[in-house]
Amino acid sequence: MTDDAASRHTPVLLQRCLDLLEPALAAEGAVMVDSTLGMGGHTEGVLRAFPHVRVVGLDRDPQALELAGRRLAPFGDRFTPVHAIYDEIGDVLARLGIAQVQGVLMDLGVSSLQLDEVDRGFSYAQDAPLDMRMDATAGLTAAEVVNTYDERELARILRVYGEERFAARIARNIVRARAAAPLTRTGELVDLLRASIPAATRKTGGHPAKRTFQALRIEVNGELEVLERAVPASIETLAVGGRIVVEAYQSLEDRIVKRAFAAGATSSAPPDLPVEPETHAPYLRLVTRGAEEADEAELARNPRSQSVRLRAAERIRPTPDHMRGPQPGRRAA
Structure with missing residues (x-):
């Protein structure tokens, strides 16, 4: 494994992210949280573009933190790495003594590091252990999911999280196969999936x-549940004038981000009131018009940007008390 994180990772839509964050990060002493540090490409871009900014980088993957830490060491104490999941943002900032931040950046989904490290089991292109944990030191593996979940629950996961048309057939075949021997390798699962999906669909469906x-x-990683908590928690850490930029790579993620931004950018007053009470006015302003996609130049430079959907919002006032959820970073009991 090479330690050169810069050569292994091209951050998606970096310049666009910098442009969107610039108004919020212009002030002296500005702080940004990179909630999904990965190999540090976006953070390096921010630290170079804004010499006065401090970045707190969160990642649940110890390997990513180690690689990014080496990459970003030249920036000294302007960069603070933290081993944490991004729904813990409020707790992390409280421990660091940071009351509010001027920027939050989230680059969702699986990282380049996780895709490229064969033994992590994220890629269907090479045979590896069925793992898929973003934090390889803790939690449930993909092998445990496919070998212990019942058929109905497997089908639900594949249908809801994968939007898989043949979820029921695949779940049935998984249960049948594991009765003979546990599924432990990605190659075994790929062979089963290829046999489960009709040939006509395989020709056109990727x-x-x-x-x-x-x-x-x-x-395995509880990604959507974490994201449901993380977006509102991240908004709550923003100072007035602060901005949040989120890059999502599939519709389920983007829907959660869109919903959270819309809730903040829409009046919470009943529609029939003649005058909107100040306490019900929006507390976010949408900075992007819908979700932005990569242009041809970005696609040529970085093929992993193909499915990106970027959204950004700016805090324009504190969140009204009646719109606040749980305290940022704190999971419900």
């Missing part, structure tokens, strides 16, 4: 394992 691998990864 790789037959893509949707199932996405679904298992989301289940």
Whole structure:
């Protein structure tokens, strides 16, 4: 494994992210949280573009933190790495003594590091252990999911998280196969998926394992549940004038981000009131018009930007008390 994180990772839509964050990060002493540090490409871009900014980088993957830490060491104490999941943002900032931040950046989904490290089991292109944990030191593996979940629950995960048309058939075949021997390798699962999906669909529907691998990864890492907590928690850490930029790579993620931004950018007053009470006025302003996609130049430079959907919002006032959820970073009991 090479330690050169810069050569292994091209950050998606970096310049666009910098442009969107610039108004919020212009002030002296500005702080940004990179909630999904990965190999540090976006953070390096921010630290170079804004010499006065401090970045707190969160990642649940110790390997990513180690690689990014080496990459970003030249920036000294302007960069603070933290081993944490991004729904813990409020707790992390409280521990660091930071009351509010001027920027939050979230680059969702599986990282380049995780895709490229064969033994992590994220890729369906090479045989590896069925793992898929973003934090390889803790939690449920994909092998445990496919070998212990009942058929109905497997089908639900594949249908909801993978948007897989043949979820019921695949779940049935998984249960049948594991009765003979546990499924422990990605190659075994890919062969099963190829046999489960009709030949006509395989010709036009992309790789037959893509949707199932996405679904298992989301289940193993609790990605959507974490994101549901993380977006509102991140908004609550923003100072007035602060901005949040989120890059999502599939519709389920983007829907959660869109919903959270819309809630903040829409009046909470009943529609029939003649005058909007100040306490019900929006507390966010949408900075992007819908979700932005990569242009041809970005696609040529970085093929992994193909499915990106970027959204940004700016805090324009504090969140009204009646719109606040749980305290940022704190999970419900």
